[in-house]
Amino acid sequence: MDISLKQVEYRYSLGTPFEKLAIKDIDLEIPSQMYLAVIGHTGSGKSTLLQHLNALLRPTSGEVKIGDTTVTSNKKPKGLKPIRQKVGIVFQFPEHQLFEETVLKDICYGPMNFGVSQEEAEKRALKLIKQVGLPESILEKSPFDLSGGQMRRVAIAGVLALNPDVIVLDEPTAGLDPRGRKEIMDMFYQLHKEKELTTILVTHSMEDAASYADELVIMQKGRIKGRGKPVEIFSKPEELLELGLDVPDVVRFQYKYEKQLGRPLSKTCLSIDELATEIMKERERGDVK
């Protein structure tokens, strides 16, 4: 399912003394099955943008197309439910929204609310609990007896239980330890590939943006400042650093190395292995120590 935004602007508290422009001039095409990462400073409008992707927010002006449905300021989509089913959002700390007595009931709540039979919902829960890396036995436990990382996975299974075509991730690993972060990010990547899920990730982690995304969008002060493949975006680290954004460690190493070398390497490397190979090649040429 393709999503597109045309000249989207959003103002919070429109028409009040607290009116606040959050995003402006947003033109964005997200083709089906893409993995897109949205990066930018705090307050640059990333979360506001995300909430337009399943009509949680409607633009103050401009137009959002989600599949065949058009959302504008004065055009409330007829069926919001299908959009909410097709586009699942995993907010920061999604475990705060767990509320049922058992994990099974929690995962089944969403689909049953959308008219899926209990039998089908339970079938999905059983499959998903394994996909998010948890044992089947956890289904009968109270979600509140689980660790933070387990709760996060249960909450993610609840979003996936709606069988979305698109999944929107707003800093989905916030607060997890490095191992938990990697496991969750790898899991989303696998789901993206296996289920052909269009994936939109908001992240402050440049490593994650570089490792997983097909393309990156840079937001600054409510506008889109740039878009490109990770290797294109990170091949100009100075521009990102000027915007006050970070770059992956490997890009920083390459940048320093090139300064010493006095010329660029033949390509931008996004992994340590790639960079090591490039440096070896330089050394084999014999003009570098």
Ligand SMILES: Nc1ncnc2c1ncn2[C@@H]1O[C@H](COP(=O)(O)OP(=O)(O)OP(=O)(O)O)[C@@H](O)[C@H]1O
């Ligand atoms: N509910 C709200 N009411 C008024 N202004 C808001 C509201 N939510 C966000 N804003 C403002 O809109 C702008 C964009 O905020 P947004 O949360 O979209 O940024 P962000 O890039 O997601 O930030 P972060 O990385 O901190 O989550 C900011 O200036 C913010 O203060």
